[in-house]
Amino acid sequence: MYALQHGKVSVRPEIERFDGARVRFTDGTSAEYDTIVWATGFHTRFPMLDESMFVWENGDPLLVEHVLVPRYANLYLWGLVAPRSGAGRIISFGADFLAEAIPAQDGVTEPLSDMLARRFPARSSMLAGSAEILCRIRLLRSALRLQRARAVLRPRNNLSKEPIGS
Template identity: 30%
Template sequence: MSVRHEVIVVGGGQAGLAMGYFLARHKQDFAILEAAHEPAAAWRDRWESLKLFTSARYDSLPGRPFPGDPNRYPTRDEVVDYLGDYAAHFELPVELDSPVRALRRNDRFLLDVGERSYEADQVVVATGPFQTPRIPSCAGRLGAEVTQLHSSSYRNPDTIAPGRVLVVGGGNSGYQIAADLADTHEVDLAIGSRQLPLPQRILGRDLFWYLDAIGALRLTKDSRLGRRLAAREDTLIGSSPRQLRRQHAVTLHGRVTDADGRVVRFADGSSVEVSTVIWATGFRVDLSWIDLPVLDGEGRLIHNRGVSREPGLYFLGQVWQHTRGSALLGWVKDDAEYIAQHIGDFRAGQSARGARPHPSHPR
């Protein structure tokens, strides 16, 4: 027997909780299905020393400020505690240990959650962009004697065996992990293309104060500048190659081009012999569990500000979903509010027609 709700939100992280806040305000009948044993468990699975590059004043979900000093940079565990408290404070209907294994539809959306199933008129997929680790093909040419892990599996230096460690990836994760390891290991960092690093604070103010003031975080992906920024790699914030070299004695390299046994080669022709490789090379979105035509021919999600071409199906928390801030903790609320309003309008239209499903739904 299926459990029925008007709206199902898939994912109990920051995007799913923000969505729940606005659905509750719109008095919708909904449930949030979270695969793990606590809300926002994906944060708990990151490395222990992780700190946000946004200060606490820019890390709030709607209706509840991030606690404590607004000028500090919250830790991983503080984020998890905040999101858990947020769900409890607003009594959001989060159903834990509920991994959605399949989503399809007939007259309604059908969600398979193991021994249970759910039905809904609308579904919001709020699983975010950090799902399946992206690892280069050359990883397969490293020898079995080299320990390999993705940044999503890294926890702390004590879990890494003695020996030389290569971190691959020039984003914020790669820099933080390299610095975390530098006191206990000999560390190399392969950063590929050079990025312009930005300081966390400028003239006593948080970098994001300036970005927010000039509207940079609300640049849409369809604007001229937004298209240019979306095509670039993420900005490096609060660290730099010079800082890693001087403060942490990390050896820097360019792009990884190949590997053989314990040897990793770089674009400049140099090479290094390593014991461990940590791939801080990002993620790809995995929507293979959705049995609906939501992707284009190149595997990209088809949507307009999170509204898919499948009536009643929405997406939330994707990178550049609508603006530069769409996937950030403090800005996901803008897209969540928009989708909640769209759901309300959608349901009002159904009620006005006095029929369900929507005429454009496939039968």
């Protein structure tokens, strides 16, 4: 709300379609954006995306820990959860997870969602307790760090076999 009230974020009409970084709105205007916050309300829909990208269950998309879309890299949905209590800490912890997940995707060749789904299967459930969500976010962040550590320690096949200094 602070960013909205201070003009750092603006409310726009419904999205008609994407043309690369250019977003075309239903009122005929368009502009280029690098980040979009889509507020869906009570009916989960993404009319600007091909909805066949998602697997739907009881009207909600299957997601890995309420954030990651299976089979897709660099597509993050944050906020599709209905905590049984306040959301402040969940939003902060989730933002920290996204701050780690986005650059982590660049370091792997498959969608991060699929890698994490092997440990945390995709679910469509929106209702969850705050303690459960916070714990799952901590687990996701630990899994990301472990994945990064494995990537750093993994031997590279393209290294020269010549001794150092030759």
